[in-house]
Amino acid sequence: MxxxxxxxxxxxxxxxxxxxxxxxxxxxxxxxxxxxxxxxxxxxxxxxxxxxxxxxxxxxxxxxxxxxxxxxxxxxxxxxxxxxxxxxxxxxxxxxxxxxxxxxxxxxxxxxxxxxxxxxxxxxxxxxxxxxxxxxxxxxxxxxxxxxxxxxxxxxxxxxxxxxxxxxQQSTGTLLAARLGGLGVERIDTSTLRRQQIEKPNPDASEYISDGHGEIRVMGITPTSNEGMLKSRTSYFYRKAGQRGWQPLSTLTYNGGLTAGFNPYVVDRALNAVYGFDSHNGRKALYRIALDGSMKRELVLENPDVDVDALIQVGRQRRVVGASFATDKRRAVFFDPELQALASSLARALPNETIVEFVDASADEQRLVLFAGSDVDPGRFYLFDRTSKKLTEILPARPQLSGVMLAPVKAITFKASDGTTIPGYLTVPPGSDGKNIPAIVMPHGGPEARDEWGFDWLSQFFANRGFAVLQPNFRGSSGYGTAWFQKNGFQSWRTAVGDVNDAGRYLLSSGIAAPGKIAILGWSYGGYAALQSAVLDPDLFKAIVAIAPVTDLETLRTERAAYVTYAIEDARIGHGPHVREGSPAQNAGRIKVPVLLIHGDQDQNVGVGESRLMASQLRAAGGKVDYIEYKGLTHQLDDADVRADVLDKSDTFINSAFQAKR
Known part of the structure; x- marks a missing residue:
């Protein structure tokens, strides 16, 4: 042992x-x-x-x-x-x-x-x-x-x-105190633990990128203020192959959750170039910049509707073979024709599993580990032998759901109150016609994130329990470009939460949601949106479930005060009337429906004090609130027994609220 x-x-x-x-x-x-x-x-x-x-x-x-x-x-x-x-x-x-x-x-x-x-x-x-x-x-x-x-x-x-x-470190054995600190790079023998310094520590270094074969080619420098806080920019430098001197590559700036400038990710030694993401026509695109001194810049992949936001890599050196983006579903584009053909043939061999991902490979890349799944299949891992063309299942990701009928997920759009078309995903109970049934709006976390087509354990549970579930990619979500992101879901909370509420109105006006049987449930920022939805429209949803929610923007700012990223987080939250107006805990008197709050007491993303404050404010305002706190768990409540308890209590709470409204 x-x-x-x-x-x-x-x-x-x-x-x-x-x-x-x-x-x-x-x-x-x-x-x-x-x-x-x-x-x-x-x-x-x-x-x-x-x-x-x-x-x-x-x-x-x-x-x-x-x-x-x-x-x-x-x-x-x-x-x-x-x-x-x-x-x-x-x-x-x-x-x-x-x-x-x-x-x-x-x-x-x-x-x-x-x-x-x-x-x-x-x-x-x-x-x-x-x-x-x-x-x-x-x-x-x-x-x-x-x-x-x-x-x-x-x-x-x-x-x-x-x-x-x-x-x-400080040395006082000489006339001058020597100070050495920062981020460096070492080569370590994993058997003998023999160490060799490759890059000396740099107090402002925040990132190093190698060529996959042991040579550092890119370094990121993020300076700090006199107070020790990270500044909102990173300058990247590169080396020519075989040289030690650094030359400027790009500058990346951070503003309210948005980045601007070329963000390098992976060096390709064979091409002597670095892949990274930068803005193109208001959306993120994949670029490649030569590292031979010419700084030749190539646009590799862009999409006019959404961000290109992920690289596809294979092998021990994690070489780049493609990239992907998510429209209604995630789409992969391969630069390697052989792997493109392989991915296409595997997709045909797995007709019910339309998401195929390369997970890992042997050193010669003749054996590959793959993951395949879909909206109605949580997925499974496979071993593919390219020599024998044999595909063997390793293990399913969620064997507990074997034999359980899951609900198809449909990409839909609806109109916001200002006429903007909002994308989202609708899940209805298996076998249901999707009309006149209980419904839940489920905004995602982040807010610098988005929902995608595929299996989701939360929405599938509620579909199994008879609910329609709508997951809106409201304005303030990432993945749709700078204009869609606006000033982020906190500073532009009225737009973001307004879109979330319009998702609820769509469920009612389309006849999907039964009158009086519509609730909202969210985790993290989604929990914030769930609570703030009732501040905007107290009568829309009949029950609110908020898991690990942000409840007070000033408290969120204070939680970050002791960390080196404080200045960046401070700018992300911003200053002005929106801080108080956009804090559910400061507007608890407007929330008239039952609220269930759930939080882990070891949460580092959103302090447990935010839910404690919200519960206190709701009680002081005469609201109805149940508060559940789980000991020893962090933001994700990553415990099977606890997650089962969360699902069970949320289901019971929502149905009880619906019954009380009759």
């Missing part, structure tokens, strides 16, 4: 435990976490490593031989309260590298910490790869580094290229 203890982290084997399907309620089936959370294929293509959900909030790392009848073996686990295994990948065919994280109290604040470790495929030999991570006053640094490259192609010994956060 592998065990690792450091900085309060404790990892040990945890037994999987799930009730039988006959015992499971709908809430348990839909609330269950994804069974397979990540899959990595060994360089020789003979083993897979899988992060799998186990009992409650726990997660375990399993390793399986890719031979018939071989059972996955657990080698490492985390409790999820609050320690987590975030990601594991193979450094060699016998050795893994994992990133782990936890929450700890430091200087009176709850902070997130990460570390990178390595271990053998049987769970033995667990060692820490993160470098010395203490600052000048002896406190533990939060950031344990990121793996930039896996430098071994087989079993010749593993090495990784990693960023390292150097604490500020």
């Amino acid at each position: 592998a065990k690792y203890v450091h900085f309060g982290l404790a990892f040990a084997m945890l037994a999987a435990g799930h009730p039988t399907k006959a015992q499971e309620s709908a809430a348990q089936k839909f609330g269950a976490r994804e069974d397979v959370r990540q899959v990595s294929l060994s360089p020789d293509g003979k083993r897979v490593a899988m992060l799998r959900a186990t009992k409650g909030a726990s997660t375990a790392l399993f390793v399986a031989e890719l031979t018939a009848g071989a059972a996955p073996k657990p080698i490492l686990a985390s409790s999820g309260r609050p320690d987590q295994i975030d990601e594991c990948r193979w450094s060699t065919s016998t050795q893994l590298v994992c990133t782990i994280s936890t929450l700890m109290m430091q200087n009176g604040r709850r902070l997130g910490f990460s570390r990178v470790v390595t271990l053998n495929a049987d769970g033995s030999g667990l060692k820490e790869l993160s470098g010395e991570t203490r600052d000048a006053i002896g406190g533990a640094a939060q950031y344990g580094g990121d793996v930039l490259d896996f430098l071994a192609d087989g079993d010749q010994g593993g090495a990784v290229l990693m960023t390292r956060s150097y604490g500020t």
Whole structure:
């Protein structure tokens, strides 16, 4: 049994435990976490490593031989309260590298910490790869580094290229005190832990991008103010191949959640160029810039309606083979003709699973791990052998839903009150005609995000329970360009929440929602929109469920005050009348319908104090509010039992509110 203890982290084997399907309620089936959370294929293509959900909030790392009848073996686990295994990948065919994280109290604040470790495929030999991570006053640094490259192609010994956060060190043995700190890069042998400094620490460095083969080609510099706050711009520099000097590449600025300027992502060594995203006709597009000194800039892919926002990468070096964007569904464009043909043939071979993603590959790229799923299939992982053309299922993502009929998701549009056409996704109960039934509007989180076509456990649960669910991509959502984003969903809350309310009016006017049976439910920003919807129109929705919601914009600002990103977050929230007018907790007297508030007490995204404040304000205003707080959980409430409880209580609460309105 592998065990690792450091900085309060404790990892040990945890037994999987799930009730039988006959015992499971709908809430348990839909609330269950994804069974397979990540899959990595060994360089020789003979083993897979899988992060799998186990009992409650726990997660375990399993390793399986890719031979018939071989059972996955657990080698490492985390409790999820609050320690987590975030990601594991193979450094060699016998050795893994994992990133782990936890929450700890430091200087009176709850902070997130990460570390990178390595271990053998049987769970033995667990060692820490993160470098010395203490600052000048002896406190533990939060950031344990990121793996930039896996430098071994087989079993010749593993090495990784990693960023390292150097604490500020002081030496008083000389006439002048020496100070060294910042982000640097090291090459680390994963077997011997021998370290070689590749990039000296730079106090303003925020990012490094390698060429996939161990050479750093791009560096991001984000300066800080005299108070230590990050400024709202990052300057990128590049190197010519084989040289050490830095030359200017681009400047990226941040303003209210929007970025402007070329944002580099991946260096292609063969092309001697960097791929990144920049604005084109008001929308994000994919560009490629030569790193040979010419700065030749090419527009690689754009879409006139939506942002091009994702790269498709394969192989150990994560080479770019395409990009994608989401219109009504996510569309992939491959630059590699062979992979385009392969993706098309796989889509035909999996007729009910229209989303196909490349997950990982062996060193020679002859064996590929794929994920395929759809709106009515939560998805499953496959192994594809390009030599034999054989496709083999590894595991389903959500086995608890096997045999459960899921509801098709339809892309729709509706008109906002000012005539703007708003896109969204409508899910209706399986077999229903979608008319005169209970309905829920479900705004997404973010707000710098958007909903996409595919499986969604929340909307599918409520469709299973007889509700129509509409997920609007209101103005303030990302993915539709600068004009659609406006000033973000907080500063432009009247437009964003107005669109959300117009989604409810559409459900009523179209005859989908039965009169008096329409509710709103949201998580994070979606919870904010759910609460603020009643501030704009107290009579529209008959029940509000807000999970981990922002409830007061000034409180949200205060929560960020101690962090280096405060200036950026301060600009994102903005100043002016909208702060008070756009805070549900400051307008609780306008909310006349029952409210269910749900929050985890370890939430770092939105402090639990926001829901406590909202509950207090509603009670003071004479409102009806139920408040549920889950101990030991963060923003995602990533615990199967808790999620089942959330679903069950939300369903009961909404139906009770509907009954009370009769």
